[in-house]
Amino acid sequence: MNSNEITSIIEEILIELAKNNMLEGELNFSQELYLLGPNSPLDSLSFISFLTKLEDHLSTENGSDIYIVLNEVKGFDINKNQMNVKTLVEHIVELTK
Numbered sequence: 001m002n003s004n005e006i007t008s009i010i011e012e013i014l015i016e017l018a019k020n021n022m023l024e025g026e027l028n029f030s031q032e033l034y035l036l037g038p039n040s041p042l043d044s045l046s047f048i049s050f051l052t053k054l055e056d057h058l059s060t061e062n063g064s065d066i067y068i069v070l071n072e073v074k075g076f077d078i079n080k081n082q083m084n085v086k087t088l089v090e091h092i093v094e095l096t097k
Contacts, residue, residue, distance in 0.1 A: 001092070001093065001096040002093065003089050005061075006058075006089045006096075007031070007089055009057050010085055010088070013053045013054055013057065014027055014029060014041075015027065017042075017046055022045075022046040023046060025041050026041075027041060029085075031085050032086065034083065034084050035047065035050065035085060036081065036082060036083040038082075051068055054068065058095075062096050066095055068088075068091070068095075072091070073088065073091040074090065074091060074094075076091075
């Protein structure tokens with residue numbers, strides 16, 4: 001999968017979560033949007049829901065199971081506890097090669 005496809009999937013999932021009132025504040029989607037961390041519109045439960053939906057969608061699109069392990073995401077610093085869309089997209093592109 002390419003980065004545009006993955007970005008679109010992420011945006012679709014976030015829009016769905018927003019419609020279900022699972023985001024804090026207004027969704028302003030961009031590559032720099034934090035999905036994890038203090039500036040994220042996702043709380044811990046909505047982040048888990050987001051990841052589950054993303055893994056399911058990616059697995060269906062890819063034809064095989066895909067799991068996102070945060071410790072394996074390049075650019076994710078567990079000490080800072082922040083991850084944006086761009087960092088996650090880059091990781092998924094590598095996973096789906």
